[in-house]
Amino acid sequence: MLNLGQINTLIASKKTDNGVYLIDNELNEVLLPNKYVPDELLMEQSIDVFLYKDSEDRIIATTLKPKLMLNEYAALEAVAVSTYGAFFDWGLEKDLMVPYRQQARPVVQGNKYVVYLYLDEKSQRLTGSTKINNSFKKTEIELEPGEKVSLLAYEKTEIGISVVVNNAYQGMLFKNEIFKPVKVGDELTGYVKKIRSDNKIDVRLNRSGYGAIDEQTHRLYDALLANKGYLKLNDKSSPQEIINQLNMSKKVFKKAVGFLYKQKRVEISETGIRLITDKKENKDLQKPE
Numbered sequence: 001m002l003n004l005g006q007i008n009t010l011i012a013s014k015k016t017d018n019g020v021y022l023i024d025n026e027l028n029e030v031l032l033p034n035k036y037v038p039d040e041l042l043m044e045q046s047i048d049v050f051l052y053k054d055s056e057d058r059i060i061a062t063t064l065k066p067k068l069m070l071n072e073y074a075a076l077e078a079v080a081v082s083t084y085g086a087f088f089d090w091g092l093e094k095d096l097m098v099p100y101r102q103q104a105r106p107v108v109q110g111n112k113y114v115v116y117l118y119l120d121e122k123s124q125r126l127t128g129s130t131k132i133n134n135s136f137k138k139t140e141i142e143l144e145p146g147e148k149v150s151l152l153a154y155e156k157t158e159i160g161i162s163v164v165v166n167n168a169y170q171g172m173l174f175k176n177e178i179f180k181p182v183k184v185g186d187e188l189t190g191y192v193k194k195i196r197s198d199n200k201i202d203v204r205l206n207r208s209g210y211g212a213i214d215e216q217t218h219r220l221y222d223a224l225l226a227n228k229g230y231l232k233l234n235d236k237s238s239p240q241e242i243i244n245q246l247n248m249s250k251k252v253f254k255k256a257v258g259f260l261y262k263q264k265r266v267e268i269s270e271t272g273i274r275l276i277t278d279k280k281e282n283k284d285l286q287k288p289e
Contacts, residue, residue, distance in 0.1 A: 002028050002059060004051050004119060005070030005126050010061070012043050022049065022061055032061040052126050055094060067091045068117050073132065073152055073164045075185030076115045078107045088115055088128060102129035104155075112185040114154035114164065133162075136170040138199055143169075143192050151188040151203060163190070163203060171201040178205065180247040206252070216248050217256040221265070221275075229275035234268060 002008060002024055010022035010030070019033040020041065032049060041047060049061040050069075067090045068074035076088040079095060086107035087095035098107065098115060107113065107130070115128040116135045129135070132154060143149065143166070151171065152164040161182055165171040173182070173190065182188065194202040207215050223246055224231055233242060235257070239250040246253060257273060260266040267274045 001026060002030055002051055003070075004053070004059065004124075005117060006051065007048050007069070008051055008061075009046050009048050012041055012045050012047060015043065022047065030059050030061045032063070036061070036063045038063065050092075052092065052094070053124075057125070062092060064092055068115070070117055070119060070126070071135075072167050073114055073116050073154070075112050075152065075154075075187075076128075077112050078109050081107055081109050088113075090115075090117075090128075096126070096128045098128040098130060102127065102131055104130045104132075114152060114185060132164070133170065136164075136199075137168045141169055141195055141199055141201065143195060143201065145192050145194060146207065147192045149190055149192055149201075149203065151190045153182050153184055153186045153188065155184065163188070165190075165192075165201050165203060169199070169201055171203045173203055173205065177249075179243045179249055180205075206248070216252045217259050219248065220246060220253070220256045221260065224266070224273070224275040229277060230272060232272040234270070234272055 008024065010024055013021045013023045013029065019031050020037050021029050022032055023029055030051060032047070036049075038047070047063070049063055050066055051059055051061055052066075054060045067076060074090070076090055076096070078086050079089045080087040085097050085099040086103065086109075087097055090096040096115070096117070113130045114132060115130055116132045117126060117128055118135070119125070120127045149166050151173065152167070153161050153173070154164055155162040160172055160174040160178065163171045163173050188205060190203040190205050191207050192201060193204045196202065231245065233245060233253070235254055237250070242248060242250050242253045248256070257266065257268065261268060265276055267276060
């Protein structure tokens with residue numbers, strides 16, 4: 001079976017003037033145009049290709065790798081807007097169309113948007129959508145609080161930033177827990193904070209508990225090393241000063257400083273904190289007892 005929007009492993013069947021025909025295990029054929037045929041490809045050899053439809057509505061194969069697959073999400077740039085919809089660069093020769101009816105808001109050429117790729121049942125074409133709130137998986141979420149996840153920021157709201165979690169689930173990153181600039185389309189690493197009853201996920205950018213202290217302590221230590229062992233920050237510094245320099249909250253900063261101080265790694269003064277340099281490297285930092 002030929003699967004549109006996915007990587008298919010097919011067999012080279014015959015060579016023609018236009019390219020090489022590939023077949024699946026049901027003997028369905030698809031053309032791999034000459035410009036995508038590897039020089040080393042032999043007949044009866046398998047090859048991985050992506051399948052989509054060309055401008056004449058024929059299924060075509062390519063060795064180019066698109067920026068997203070079927071039922072996935074990616075930040076794409078709008079390269080053109082027409083009377084039919086908007087067209088996005090997704091890494092293939094033919095741009096991906098997002099019809100007007102699938103636009104959460106009018107698309108502006110040159111801007112980036114998070115796009116969901118689906119197979120339109122009526123046309124059987126791969127189609128993009130920026131209306132992604134209803135596309136997320138609603139099944140039981142097999143994630144645990146504290147688990148590391150991938151995040152893709154797709155919308156700013158009054159309470160924070162909506163994110164795609166692990167390319168499948170809907171999540172929320174609350175603005176009071178964001179300590180660095182985040183814009184739509186940014187790919188981030190985060191941690192599960194809470195899984196809600198509606199199968200939406202609250203996430204944070206930093207670990208909680210001892211893991212968070214350990215992680216932020218290493219960040220603070222690395223910042224000290226990068227600044228010749230001294231930072232003009234202490235518990236009297238404003239939260240914004242700490243965020244600007246370290247991308248962490250003042251609360252976490254104070255815990256990390258206290259942790260290093262207990263391990264006799266830093267000296268605290270009225271003007272800042274200074275690294276005590278006759279200690280082992282930061283990789284040997286011990287977790288809190």
